Amino acid sequence: MSTIATRTPTLTTSDMHSTTARSSWQLVKRGLINTRRLPSAFFPALAMPIFNMISFSGTFFALTKLPGFPTDRSVNWFMPLGLAMGSAFSGVGLGFSLIRDLENGFFDRLRMSPTSRISLIIGPVLATWIRVTLVAVMVFVAGTLLGARPTAGVMSYVCSWVAAIGISTIGAGWGLALAFRFQDMRGAAVMQLSIFLTMFLSTAQVPLNVMTGWLHTAARINPVTNIFRLARAGWVNANDADYLSWQNAYGGLIAIFVLSTLAFVFALRSLQKIDN
């Protein structure tokens, strides 16, 4: 009589890392394929920043005539706002997709598969970064056509792109966390409203020295103000106090790091709640 030797496969740390990377990559691919197959879902995130930039630059053109306004081109001021809005909603859009996956049961299938939990977050976020980069390129092209001119060369674009990626990451973490918590479309309204309020209660529309009253206080303590300073560092006049420098950049980078970390800790904890 022969005995059948069984071997239990053991996963090494290296195997687990490669599983996380592979699963994340598959989810990135899924996200990008969805963008190609459902352009109507991606189109608003692309159209919104361009529309924002055009309408705000035109409507509030006269703002540049105010004493102390950091640029004489309104499109220089509003292009980073448009990009930031588009990036935030691209990030939050991840929460909408997750709600759809939760409602149609696809997310349960992902949870039952032998994939690491972290890849369920990393993959979609990486796909969002790629989409935001596409949006940024389109916004920069449209902005240039409308008259936007960088004042710090390539670094102007780099700073705006970094801020856009940062805002989309915060939006994505927040969107995922709320989607895990609510698990239905009720979460969508909270996601949009909270992002909208946080953005507008900052220097989104005008710089601090132009604001008056309660908004000035709110914008001063709102960390998003630092992110906008980073985004606009290469688009304001070279003699302005907010012009590109390490002092004007690090606050934005810290705000992105802290807010992203908090949002993703919240998202992971919310995911663990579903698992339990």
Add this chain to the structure above:
Amino acid sequence: MTGVATAPAPLIAEHSAAVAFRQTIALAKRSTLELFRQPALVVPSLIFPLFFSFLGNSSFGRTTSLPGFPKVNSYLQFQLAGTITQGVLFGSVTGAAALATDIENGFFYRLLAAPTARTSILFGRLAGSTLFGALETAVFVLVLLPFGADVSAGLPGIIAMIISGALIALAVGALMSSVALKTGSAEAVQGTFPLLFILLFFSSAFFPRETMSGTYKTIAGINPISHLVEGLRALSLEGFSISATARAILVPLAIAVVALFVANRQLQKRLRAN
């Protein structure tokens, strides 16, 4: 022996304007109650314009001294007309979406099967939106007044503004109802929301045309929303006068007449299709 029931003779006479009016009132009551019973649908069209007003007042308060800006006590006074128009535009989409929902869930066809005057279906729905537009205008004026959004035209001006707000709601509601009747889809009606948003931003709702330049100024000049806003703004800034009142009331009235004609045509088309 069986008696033959005879139909009351003056049926045709009863299908008069009075009956149609009573039916319109009943349907208007239904559409108004529907709005108040679902506050989640209407509260955003009240809260968001107010939020934007206060935000704008703090953001653009210093711009009132710019060349080309009209003489105002505060930016809020300038912004009042824009706030009313913004709120009424968004509120009217909700009313038209409700008409589309009636088509989607079959209530519209049940009304057609009943001896209801056809125009009552449309006018009843629009009456609800018009009433809500008037109410929104009154709320915006009352909330913003203590914060510096003075109405130079006084009480007669406020009354004229409320009438104007109601007429704007009727005009936009009728246009949106045309979309509802043509498509029969609430999603399609909601899909027109970005179009209204674009029209609003490419107008003088938030900043005077005098401070704009180039193509943008031209677009704002031909945009009907600019003319709706400026009519209301005349009452707010210039005081009560026949010309300001006429601008505030006649412009939305003219748009409402055209929009009602378009909506009625869409209604007739849908009726013929059934």
